[in-house]
Amino acid sequence: MDALYPPLRPYDSGLLDVGDGNRVYWEVCGNPEGKPAVVLHGGPGAGTSPLSRRHFDPSAYRIVLFDQRGAGRSVPSITAPETDLAVNTTWHLVADMERLREHLGIERWLVFGGSWGATLALAYVETHPRRVSEMVLRGVFTVRQRELDWLYRGGAAQLYPEYWAEFLEPLPPERRDDPLAGYAELLADPRTREAAAVAWSSWEGSIxxxxxxxRLRNAHREPGFALTFARAGVHYFTHGAWLEEGQLIRDAGRLAGIPGFIVQGRYDVVCPPATAYELYQAWPGARLCLVNNAGHAVTEPETLKQLRVATDEFRRSEHRA
Structure with a gap:
């Protein structure tokens, strides 16, 4: 944890009404006059973490965190049976980010995201490139079918067969060829919802x-976290995150002129490095750091170090709040 800045608390926070009955929790910490940066959490549905404030020099950055629709302290919760998931899509989240940027009076901000947060970052920046000063991405995920198949149809199982067996265990045998569809059914049934959510979440926490x-595995098995993480993940991934196949790599040319730093674990089993490398090739001017002693998690020491290298470098860039 030496690569993290010291813990800090928000100096401002609130709930922003983004429509459709949703209010999004947001907070700001660091320097009120500093370079704006927004952190996009993973999952989807994982919610913000105090650790995410600590990737940035608090004397130089105005650090914005928010819980995406239905996650964390945003309301209503995605786990509530009455919550309308039809108004919780990638493009709703992109629109929510724009509302938050305008609400905070920010002209351009650095966008920082890992895993699902990298997916949302790419969707947002390719839609609103003029609102972004730089990007820092980790564990790149673009929700292509091959990426979903790797994680949920047996690719990663070749490396972690014991955890894969635990993942499949709640599914009836006839549903194991299509785990996403099987888990959608389990999570819709109050009798099986919690056990299914824990098994779904534990799979990613284990690898x-x-x-x-x-510790990471146990954190993912906590029922409150697992329910949001599983329901959001299945909802988004069964719909391909409302992206055209290959869209985020296809449209990476829109990132031209936006400085980018991609930090990718060489042994990331959740989001294998091939995707980060394809993005690097398609993104004019981006840099790629392959971390040779890391997997997927943000807490791995060399990953934290390289993320700080990126934010420390970009803090010197011109900013306009």
Missing amino acids: GTLIPDE
Whole structure:
């Protein structure tokens, strides 16, 4: 954790009405006159973490965090049976980011995201490139079918067969060829919802680090976290995140002129490095750092170090709040 800045607390926060009955939790910390940066959490549905404030020099950055629709402290929760998931899509989240930017009076901001947060970052920046000063991405994920198949149809299972068996265990045998569809049914049934959510979430928590980390696995098995993480993930991934196949790589040319730093674990089993490398090739001017002693998790030491290298470098760039 030496690569992180010291813990800090928000100096401002609130709930922003973004329409459709949703209010999004947001907070700001650091320097009120600093370079604006927004952090996009993963999952989808994982919610913000105090650790995410600590990637940035608080004397130089105005650091914005928010919980995406239905996650964390945003309301209503995605886990509530009455919550309308039809108004919780990638493009709703992109629109929410624009509302938040305008609400905070920010002209341009650095966009920072990992895993699903990298997906949302790319969708946002390709839609609103003039509102972005730089990007820092980690563990790149673009929701292409091959990426979903790797994670949920047996690719990663070749490396972690024991955890894959746990992932499949709640599914009836006839549903194991299509785990996404099977989990959608389990999560819709109050009798099976919690156990299914824990099994779904535990799979990613079990394979997220180069060296298995029981603390991460246990955190993913906590029912409150798992329910949001699983329901949001299945909802988004069964719809391909409302993206055309290959869209985010196809449209990476729109990022031309936006400085970018991609930090990618060489042994990331959740989001394999091939996707980050394809994005690097398609994004004019981006830099790619392949971390040779890391997997997917943001907490791995060399990953944290390289993320700080990126934010420390970009803090010197001209900014306009």
